[in-house]
Amino acid sequence: MHALPQDITIHCPAKLNLFLHITAQRNDGYHELETLFQFIDLCDDLHISATTDGRIDLLTPLQDVSHEDNLVYRAAMLLMPLRKDAQQGAQISLHKRIPMGGGLGGGSSNAASTLIGLNQLWGLGLDRRQLADLGIQLGADVPVFIFGQAAFARGVGEQLVAVEPAPAWYLVVHPQVHVSTASVFQHPDLPRNSAPITTELSEWASHRNDCQSLVASLYPPVAKAIDWLVEYAPTRMTGTGACVFGCFDSQAAAQKALAAMPSAFSGFVAQGLNTSPAWQGL
Ligand SMILES: C[C@](O)(CO)[C@H](O)COP(=O)(O)OP(=O)(O)OC[C@H]1O[C@@H](n2ccc(N)nc2=O)[C@H](O)[C@@H]1O
Numbered sequence: 001m002h003a004l005p006q007d008i009t010i011h012c013p014a015k016l017n018l019f020l021h022i023t024a025q026r027n028d029g030y031h032e033l034e035t036l037f038q039f040i041d042l043c044d045d046l047h048i049s050a051t052t053d054g055r056i057d058l059l060t061p062l063q064d065v066s067h068e069d070n071l072v073y074r075a076a077m078l079l080m081p082l083r084k085d086a087q088q089g090a091q092i093s094l095h096k097r098i099p100m101g102g103g104l105g106g107g108s109s110n111a112a113s114t115l116i117g118l119n120q121l122w123g124l125g126l127d128r129r130q131l132a133d134l135g136i137q138l139g140a141d142v143p144v145f146i147f148g149q150a151a152f153a154r155g156v157g158e159q160l161v162a163v164e165p166a167p168a169w170y171l172v173v174h175p176q177v178h179v180s181t182a183s184v185f186q187h188p189d190l191p192r193n194s195a196p197i198t199t200e201l202s203e204w205a206s207h208r209n210d211c212q213s214l215v216a217s218l219y220p221p222v223a224k225a226i227d228w229l230v231e232y233a234p235t236r237m238t239g240t241g242a243c244v245f246g247c248f249d250s251q252a253a254a255q256k257a258l259a260a261m262p263s264a265f266s267g268f269v270a271q272g273l274n275t276s277p278a279w280q281g282l
């Protein structure tokens, strides 16, 4: 039998929703979506060391998130009952770069990478489907980060079909407001009855983010960020916001727009990725 690795570093990419249509609301309150996910090369880094004290130690606290609520810790807790040996434990540290609560899926990506990493370190032998089924308990965006390929998603984000969105560079603009995902999905004015998609996924003009008008009206800085960025490139909000992204043909064009960005916003240039770096080297 091969010895298990003792240490692992896993990238946790951010995602963009290139479009997001809401087609229905389920009886449990969750919304049925049709969305196109692409990863971007802005990543958090997760480092996991195997231990033999049967504990999960999270070495890097996050501001405003308790250990018990941290999606890294919660993901590890989901795998604890599946260990082969109760002495198996882990020390985990997270280097955060993805802004939190911006619609970039950082917490879900951290959770997915924790499941991927501990599955490897503890030798659990779970396949991607089994990991995704566990991960969806933590958030609707976790399965795509386990799936590891750009995807067209239905359901709440768990029915995934691999796709190849065109190569692109993005300027991602953070309007510096925090938008709560739950409050957007609870809002009475959210449109919830988009027709299922019949057009090409790549046709930008046929698609939209159904949360965007509502979020822009509730949060004026989001509207201002869109109004500014749309002068440079086709622009859309990701997830339930607050971040918005412009699509550029080249890194240089995206950088040029970033250089002109008003100081009220923060932003970064990122490349679209159709394969998640989380699985690199595994
Ligand atoms: C908007 C997206 O980012 C699109 O990728 C995701 O659907 C949101 O995924 P997430 O942040 O992982 O969200 P979750 O933590 O699963 O859900 C937060 C809250 O948003 C609402 N919610 C979320 C996803 C969904 N399809 N319908 C919902 O109504 C639920 O009230 C839920 O309590």
Ligand SMILES: Nc1ncnc2c1ncn2[C@@H]1O[C@H](COP(=O)(O)OP(=O)(O)OP(=O)(O)O)[C@@H](O)[C@H]1O
Pocket: 062, 064, 065, 069, 070, 071, 072, 099, 100, 101, 102, 103, 104, 105, 106, 107, 108, 109, 110, 141, 181, 239, 240, 241
């Ligand atoms: N490891 C983590 N990283 C980021 N957020 C976390 C983490 N653990 C728990 N959270 C909580 O989850 C919330 C959402 O974080 P996240 O960065 O995933 O939001 P998001 O980018 O808006 O995601 P989405 O697009 O899935 O709505 C945070 O505001 C925070 O309270």
